[in-house]
Amino acid sequence: MDFLSAGALIPLLVFGARVIDVSLETLRIILLARGGRLIVPAIAFVEILFWIVSLGLVVNEFTNPVYLISYGAGFAAGNYAGILLEERLAMGICVLRVITSEEDRALIDAIRAAGYGVTVVAAEGLHGPCTIFYSVVRRCDLLPIARVVEEMSPCAFCTVEDVRSTTRGTFPRSGEGTWLGIQRRAVRIGK
Secondary structure, eight states, X not given: OGGGSHHHHHHHHHHHHHHHHHHHHHHHHHHHHTTOTTTHHHHHHHHHHHHHHHHHHHHTTTTOHHHHHHHHHHHHHHHHHHHHHHHHHOOSEEEEEEXXXXXXXXXXXXXXXXXXXXXXXXXXXXXXXXXXXXXXEEHHHHHHHHHHHHHHOXXXXXXXXXXXXXXXXXXXXXXXXXXXXXXXXXXXXXO
């Protein structure tokens, strides 16, 4: 029980509070960028409580290097944990852009069979004619669709961009609605 004395327990509490605080901060910023208006204030409230606890514990022992190191290490670990958490949640939508040397009907049909729309554009690349196709997909479906692209067209060049909102489109039926305050909504552009 000597290990858990105040000398060792406080730095562990500081570290843990910072991990939670910074993980929530990372998640909050990502959700804010994606329009999560409803959940962001709740996350901010919990985040600041953990920050105040960790800061309060360190301020009392500001000259103690163990406390300062635990505060900094908690910050670093919290950033990493926040990124992992956001990747696991895979919230939002993105544009998958695939560039191939020729129009690959089987690949296009496979993505459409998954319930997503595909827009096909004839283009000109460095080595001649090519085809670009775009599909707006949920991030939680991106990895399986990217695997299909890799298997069916291993030489394709792919890029992915986050999308804040969409006006319309073709998406699978499951998962409609809201989650964590991020609504899949139609955004009117112009009239």
